[in-house]
Amino acid sequence: xxxxxxxxxxxxxxxxxxxxxxxxxxxxxxxxxxxxxxxxxxxxxxxxxxxxxxxxxxxxxxxxxxxxxxxxxxxxxxxxxxxxxxxxxxxxxxxxxxxxxxxxxxxxxxxxxxxxxxxxxxxxxxxxxxxxxxxxxxxxxxxxxxxxxxxxxxxxxxxxxxxxxxxxxxxxxxxxxxxxxxxxxxxxxxxxxxxxxxxxxxxxxxxxxxxxxxxxxxxxxxxxxxxxxxxxxxxxxxxxxxxxxxxxxxxxxxxxxxxxxxxxxxxxxxxxxxxxxxxx
Numbered sequence: 087x088x089x090x091x092x093x094x095x096x097x098x099x100x101x102x103x104x105x106x107x108x109x110x111x112x113x114x115x116x117x118x119x120x121x122x123x124x125x126x127x128x129x130x131x132x133x134x135x136x137x138x139x140x141x142x143x144x145x146x147x148x149x150x151x152x153x154x155x156x157x158x159x160x161x162x163x164x165x166x167x168x169x170x171x172x173x174x175x176x177x178x179x180x181x182x183x184x185x186x187x188x189x190x191x192x193x194x195x196x197x198x199x200x201x202x203x204x205x206x207x208x209x210x211x212x213x214x215x216x217x218x219x220x221x222x223x224x225x226x227x228x229x230x231x232x233x234x235x236x237x238x239x240x241x242x243x244x245x246x247x248x249x250x251x252x253x254x255x256x257x258x259x260x261x262x263x264x265x266x267x268x269x270x271x272x273x274x275x276x277x278x279x280x281x282x283x284x285x286x287x288x289x290x291x292x293x294x295x296x297x298x299x300x301x302x303x304x305x306x307x308x309x310x311x312x313x314x315x316x317x318x319x320x321x322x323x324x325x326x327x328x329x330x331x332x333x334x335x336x337x338x339x340x341x342x343x344x345x346x347x348x349x350x351x352x353x354x355x356x357x358x359x360x361x362x363x364x365x366x
Contacts, residue, residue: 088263089145089176091115091135092154094122096223097182100256101152102128108264115144135159138166145171150178150263153206157320158184160198168209178269179211180262182255185219185274186327189334195323203272212269214262218255219276219335220247220327222356225286232364237299238287241308242329246280248338251351258345274339278350286353293357294364305329 088105092098093114099122105112111127114120119132131144135155145151151171155162171179183203186196206213228238255275262268281289284300291298303311305325312321327335342350 087111087113087148089113089115089148089151089171091133091152092156092182093130094118094120095154096221096252097255097259098122098152098154100253101259104256104260105263108260110264113144113148115141135162135167138163138170141167141170142174145174145176148174148176150180151176152180152182152259152263154182155202157317158196158198159202164202164205168205168211172209172211177211178213178263179206179209180214180216180259181206182259183215183217185217185276185335186323188217188274189332190323190326193323193326194319195326214268214270215272216255216259216262217272217274218250219274220249222249222251222277222353223360224249225290225353225357226360226363228290229364232290232294232298233366235299236296237301238283238290239301239303240283240287241303241305241325242282243284243300243302244282245329245331246282246285247328247331247336248276248278248280249286249353249356250275250277250342251353251356253356254342254346254350258342261345268345273341273345275342276337276339276350278338278352280336280338281353286357289354290357290361290364293354293361 088110094116102112102122106127114130115133119130121128121130133140133144183199187199190196191200231237287298287300
């Protein structure tokens with residue numbers, strides 16, 4: 087049995103599907119307790135990482151767990167979460183961290199993830215850490231304005247980052263959960279090329295078959311919009327990466343191809359597969 091936390095999200099959902107495709111039974115953990123896939127090998131389990139005791143039933147009898155914490159996990163008792171899994175018999179732990187845990191480990195926004203990585207690495211379990219950078223699926227935030235106005239509103243229009251497809255993260259996570267050779271490894275996960283918001287707008291337009299306009303937001307405008315649903319320190323850390331990325335944050339990593347034996351999917355690939363979400 088493999089436990090997947092955050093099982094109904096952009097990474098958890100394809101991860102559950104990939105594990106089932108590989109023939110594994112999965113406990114899909116979410117606050118709602120719903121299974122993301124209608125399959126007898128998938129069991130939905132309600133749990134909240136803010137209450138580690140609620141995780142006990144989900145991890146009972148499991149040999150591996152994928153750990154995805156909300157935000158940077160700063161308000162969680164992550165030591166108890168890991169201990170609960172270990173006490174239940176989990177021996178393999180795959181943590182979804184962030185590239186920022188390495189590049190900005192001293193920041194308020196990413197420092198807690200850096201500390202969580204240390205906890206995982208010192209847990210005595212067979213651990214693997216995944217560090218994705220920018221997510222292709224962040225473009226879902228553009229869907230309302232694309233549907234209503236055929237316009238993308240975003241800051242830093244010409245700053246390019248190698249956005250990673252969440253499906254690639256899921257496949258790497260599945261490999262780390264079930265295949266040998268990944269214990270003690272940390273993987274940086276990126277797309278195959280750095281692509282700017284302006285270029286992503288063009289890729290999305292091509293996927294939809296309609297022209298789209300790119301309207302560049304100021305940092306202040308972007309910050310005001312993000313504060314509506316993201317804590318202030320996370321907003322500022324995110325804008326720092328989007329607007330003034332470090333060389334390591336713009337670099338393309340070979341790790342997806344190393345693990346999966348194929349190139350990482352491009353943003354254009356992601357846009358074609360998800361075009362329906364942006365169609366009027």
